[in-house]
Amino acid sequence: xxxxxxxxxxxxxxxxxxxxxxxxxxxxxxxxxxxxxxxxxxxxxxxxxxxxxxxxxxxxxxxxxxxxxxxxxxxxxxxxxxxxxxxxxxxxxxxxxxxxxxxxxxxxxxxxxxxxxxxxxxxxxxxxxxxxxxxxxxxxxxxxxxxxxxxxxxxxxxxxxxxxxxxxxxxxxxxxxxxxxxxxxxxxxxxxxxxxxxxxxxxxxxxxxxxxxxxxxxxxxxxxxxxxxxxxxxxxxxxxxxxxxxxxxxxxxxxxxxxxxxxxxxxxxxxxxxxxxxxxxxxxxxxxxxxxxxxxxxxxxxxxxxxxxxxxxxxxxxxxxxxxxxxxxxxxxxxxxxxxxxxxxxxxxxxxxxxxxxxxxxxxxxxxxxxxxxxxxxxxxxxxxxxxxxxxxxxxxxxxxxxxxxxxxxxxxxxxxxxxxxxxxxxxxxxxxxxxxxxxxxxxxxxxxxxxxxxxxxxxxxxxxxxxxxxxxxxxxxxxxxxxxxxxxxxxxxxxxxx
Amino acid sequence: xxxxxxxxxxxxxxxxxxxxxxxxxxxxxxxxxxxxxxxxxxxxxxxxxxxxxxxxxxxxxxxxxxxxxxxxxxxxxxxxxxxxxxxxxxxxxxxxxxxxxxxxxxxxxxxxxxxxxxxxxxxxxxxxxxxxxxxxxxxxxxxxxxxxxxxxxxxxxxxxxxxxxxxxxxxxxxxxxxxxxxxxxxxxxxxxxxxxxxxxxxxxxxxxxxxxxxxxxxxxxxxxxxxxxxxxxxxxxxxxxxxxxxxxxxxxxxxxxxxxxxxxxxxxxxxxxxxxxxxxxxxxxxxxxxxxxxxxxxxxxxxxxxxxxxxxxxxxx
Numbered sequence: 100x101x102x103x104x105x106x107x108x109x110x111x112x113x114x115x116x117x118x119x120x121x122x123x124x125x126x127x128x129x130x131x132x133x134x135x136x137x138x139x140x141x142x143x144x145x146x147x148x149x150x151x152x153x154x155x156x157x158x159x160x161x162x163x164x165x166x167x168x169x170x171x172x173x174x175x176x177x178x179x180x181x182x183x184x185x186x187x188x189x190x191x192x193x194x195x196x197x198x199x200x201x202x203x204x205x206x207x208x209x210x211x212x213x214x215x216x217x218x219x220x221x222x223x224x225x226x227x228x229x230x231x232x233x234x235x236x237x238x239x240x241x242x243x244x245x246x247x248x249x250x251x252x253x254x255x256x257x258x259x260x261x262x263x264x265x266x267x268x269x270x271x272x273x274x275x276x277x278x279x280x281x282x283x284x285x286x287x288x289x290x291x292x293x294x295x296x297x298x299x300x301x302x303x304x305x306x307x308x309x310x311x312x313x314x315x316x317x318x319x320x321x322x323x324x325x326x327x328x329x330x331x332x333x334x335x336x337x338x339x340x341x342x343x344x345x346x347x348x349x350x351x352x353x354x355x356x357x358x359x360x361x362x363x364x365x366x367x368x369x370x371x372x373x374x375x376x377x378x379x380x381x382x383x384x385x386x387x388x389x390x391x392x393x394x395x396x397x398x399x400x401x402x403x404x405x406x407x408x409x410x411x412x413x414x415x416x417x418x419x420x421x422x423x424x425x426x427x428x429x430x431x432x433x434x435x436x437x438x439x440x441x442x443x444x445x446x447x448x449x450x451x452x453x454x455x456x457x458x459x460x461x462x463x464x465x466x467x468x469x470x471x472x473x474x475x476x477x478x479x480x481x482x483x484x485x486x487x488x489x490x491x492x493x494x495x496x497x498x499x500x501x502x503x504x505x506x507x508x509x510x511x512x513x514x515x516x517x518x519x520x521x522x523x524x525x526x527x528x529x530x531x532x533x534x535x536x537x538x539x540x541x542x543x544x545x546x547x548x549x550x551x552x553x554x555x556x557x558x559x560x561x562x563x564x565x566x567x568x569x570x571x572x573x574x575x576x577x578x579x580x581x582x583x584x585x586x587x588x589x590x591x592x593x594x595x596x597x598x
Numbered sequence: 599x600x601x602x603x604x605x606x607x608x609x610x611x612x613x614x615x616x617x618x619x620x621x622x623x624x625x626x627x628x629x630x631x632x633x634x635x636x637x638x639x640x641x642x643x644x645x646x647x648x649x650x651x652x653x654x655x656x657x658x659x660x661x662x663x664x665x666x667x668x669x670x671x672x673x674x675x676x677x678x679x680x681x682x683x684x685x686x687x688x689x690x691x692x693x694x695x696x697x698x699x700x701x702x703x704x705x706x707x708x709x710x711x712x713x714x715x716x717x718x719x720x721x722x723x724x725x726x727x728x729x730x731x732x733x734x735x736x737x738x739x740x741x742x743x744x745x746x747x748x749x750x751x752x753x754x755x756x757x758x759x760x761x762x763x764x765x766x767x768x769x770x771x772x773x774x775x776x777x778x779x780x781x782x783x784x785x786x787x788x789x790x791x792x793x794x795x796x797x798x799x800x801x802x803x804x805x806x807x808x809x810x811x812x813x814x815x816x817x818x819x820x821x822x823x824x825x826x827x828x829x830x831x832x833x834x835x836x837x838x839x840x841x842x843x844x845x846x847x848x849x850x851x852x853x854x855x856x857x858x859x860x861x862x863x864x865x866x867x868x869x870x871x872x873x874x875x876x877x878x879x880x881x882x883x884x885x886x887x888x889x890x891x892x893x894x895x896x897x898x899x900x901x902x903x904x905x906x907x908x909x910x911x912x913x914x915x
Binding site: 124125126194195196197198199201205206208220221223224227228348349351352353357359361362363390391392393402403404406417441453455456457458510511514515516518523524525528 | 617620621623624625626627630631634635637638661662663664665666667668750751757758773774776777778779780781782783784785787788789800801803805
C-alpha cells in the first residue's frame with residue numbers, strides 16, 4: 100500500500116495500472132521484537148490482514164479455532180502466527196516464524212520472534228538475516244528492559260535500521276506527550292548503540308491505525324509515515340562495496356576441459372580479467388569467465404550464485420575463498436569475536452568446536468573473555484562457560500589458517516556458527532571483530548582496540564584481578580592470559596628468537 | 599557461448615532470457631546456494647519430486663545450480679498410484695528430456711491390502727501411501743538429505759520450519775527442538791541414520807512461484823490451466839472424473855465445465871476450481887485477486903487444525 104494508493108485523489112491510478120506488481124528491489128527482511136503482550140503477533144497479523152496476505156479459508160480456520168472474534172469483529176491475529184500446537188496451547192510464541200506479505204512497491208519477509216527472555220537465542224536467529232528491526236513498546240508501559248535487550252541484540256547482529264512501534268496508543272487516549280516521551284527515550288538508547296536510522300510511529304495494531312492505513316482522525320498531531328510507508332522506504336543491505344569474496348561451495352568438472360568454482364558472491368563484484376587470490380593458499384590467478392545457466396555474464400555482484408572459471412590450473416577446493424587482489428580479508432590463527440550462546444550446555448572455555456563460516460568448516464578452540472550485561476549494556480569480564488542466551492566476547496584459536504572479514508565490514512564472511520562435536524547441534528552464532536596478532540607472549544589486537552598491556556598470570560590470580568573494579572574500568576587497556584608457570588616458560592623459550 | 603563450455607557436452611543448453619527482476623533473482627540465488635551446499639555436504643542427497651508446480655520450479659533451480667554439470671542426485675517420486683494420469687505422463691517426459699535419474703516408489707501395502715483413498719479415508723490412506731511410502735523409499739535409498747519444495751507461506755507449521763530441517767533416524771520432526779539457523783550458514787552435520795529435509799523454496803510465495811514459472815518459461819502439467827473437463831462434485835470439492843476407478847455415489851453425476859487445479863496431488867483428494875485461466879498470464883491475473891489459499895483444495899489439510907504439523911512430525915514431507 101503506497102501513500103498514493105490510499106489518498107483519494109490518486110485512486111484512479113492503481114486501477115489503470117496492471118495488477119502484476121513489478122518490484123524493483125529485493126525483498127526487505129525484517130524482524131519484530133518486543134516484550135510479551137506488547138501485541139507483536141497482533142501487529143503482524145494486522146500487517147498480513149491489511150495487505151491481503153490472509154486468504155478467506157485461512158480466516159475461516161482462524162475464526163473456527165479462536166471460537167469467536169474479538170470485540171472489533173476481527174479474527175484473533177495471534178492465532179495466525181502461532182502455528183505450533185504447543186504455542187496454541189500455551190498462548191505464547193516459542194519459535195521464529197517466517198511470514199510473507201507484499202505491497203505494490205516491494206515484498207517483505209518477516210521473522211516473528213518470541214518475546215520471552217528464555218528465547219533470546221531465537222531472536223538472534225531472526226536478527227541474523229534482517230535488514231530492519233521493528234521494536235514494539237506498549238504505550239502504557241513505555242520502554243521495558245526487554246525492549247532494550249532486544250534493541251541491543253539487534254544492533255549486535257548488525258541491524259542498522261530501527262522502527263519503534265509505540266503500540267496501543269488508543270489506550271492512552273492518543274496522547275502525543277506519551278508518544279514523544281517514549282520515542283525520545285528510545286532514540287537516546289538507540290543512539291548509544293550506534294543506530295542512527297530510527298523511525299518512531301504511534302499506532303494501534305488492533306485497530307489498524309498507522310500500520311497500513313494512516314490515522315489522521317485519531318492522531319492529527321502525527322504527520323510521519325505509517326509502518327508500511329517506513330518499511331517501503333527502508334534500504335536493503337548490500338555488501339557490493341569492498342573486496343570481492345567467493346566462498347567456494349563446490350568444484351564442477353563436467354568434462355576434462357572445464358573446471359568451474361561454484362558459490363555465491365559474498366562481497367564486492369567480479370568481471371573477466373580480474374586478478375584474484377585463492378585463500379588460504381595465496382595462489383594468484385585471473386578470472387576467465389563467469390558462467391551461469393542463462394548466459395555467460397560479463398560481471399557478477401554480491402548475492403549472485405555463479406560459477407567462476409580461472410585462466411590457469413590451480414588448486415582450489417570447497418572451503419577456499421576466492422578474493423580480489425586488492426582489499427583482501429584477514430587470514431590468521433587467532434581472532435576476536437562476539438557470539439550468542441544458543442544451547443543449554445553453553446559455550447565452554449577451551450572446548451574444541453566445529454566452526455562453519457561460508458562453505459568452510461574447521462576446528463576451533465574458544466576462550467570466553469567477557470560477557471554483555473544486557474540490563475546495563477556493559478561488558479563484564481567473564482572467562483568461564485557462557486550460558487545459554489549469553490552474549491560474550493571470545494578469542495578463537497584455529498589449528499589451520501582461517502579467513503575472515505570483520506562482521507561490520509561483511510555480514511557473510513564475518514559471520515560463523517559453532518557446532519558441538521558431541522551433539523552436532525548448532526551451539527552459537529558469532530561475529531568476527533578483528534584478527535589477533537600474536538608474537539610470543541605479547542599480544543596486540545589489530546583493531547579496533549590498538550595496543551594493550553598483556554599479562555600472563557596463573558588462572559586463580561587472573562580471576563582475582565579481573566574481578567576488581569579497577570581492572571573493569573581499564574578493561575580496554577589490558578589483556579589477561581591465564582596460564583601455568585610451565586606454560587609460560589614453554590611459551591617464552593619457544594618465542595625466544597622472536598623477542 | 600565460449601569454447602570451454604561448448605566442449606563439455608552439456609545436454610539441453612540454456613537459452614537467453616531477459617534478466618529476472620531483483621526480487622525473483624534474490625530468491626533464485628538463495629535456492630541455488632542451498633542446492634549447492636547440500637550437494638557438497640551430504641553423502642547421498644535425493645530430490646523429492648511430486649510433479650507439481652513447486653517441484654517443477656525446484657527441478658529448474660537444481661539444473662541451474664549445477665550447470666554445466668548434471669544434477670548430481672536422483673529424483674524420487676512417491677507414487678500412490680492415484681495421481682492424475684497427466685502427471686505421470688509429464689513426469690516421464692521430463693525425466694527423459696533432462697537426462698535425470700528418476701526413482702519411483704510405491705508402498706506395496708497399497709496393492710496387498712487394497713488401500714485406496716475411497717476405502718480407507720484420506721487420513722489413513724495418506725499415512726500409508728504417502729508418509730510410510732516416503733520413509734520406505736528414503737530408507738531403501740540410504741539418503742541423508744532430501745530436497746523438498748515446501749514453502750513457509752503454505753501453512754502455519756511450515757512457517758516455523760528451518761531450511762535444513764533435521765530428522766531422526768525414524769524420520770521424526772521435533773518442532774520444539776529445531777537447530778538454530780543463522781545467516782545462510784547451514785549446519786549439515788548428521789550422524790549415521792539421521793537426515794535433513796532441505797527446502798530451497800522456503801522463502802517463496804505462491805505468487806513468486808507463478809511469476810518465476812512465467813519468467814523462466816518452465817513447463818507444467820497441463821492440469822494447472824483451465825480446460826473443459828469432466829468432474830464430479832463430492833464433499834464440496836470438484837473431483838476430476840476421467841479415471842475408471844472413480845465410482846459414482848448415489849446422486850452423483852459427471853458434469854462438464856471449465857476447471858483447473860491450483861495444486862496437484864492424488865486425484866480423489868484434490869479439488870478443482872472453476873476458472874477460465876487457460877494460460878500463464880491468465881492464471882497469474884486470477885491468482886492476484888484470489889481470496890482463498892491454494893491448500894483450500896486439499897482434503898488432507900482440513901482434517902483438523904494442526905493436522906499438517908502432526909503429519910510432519912510423523913515423517914510426512
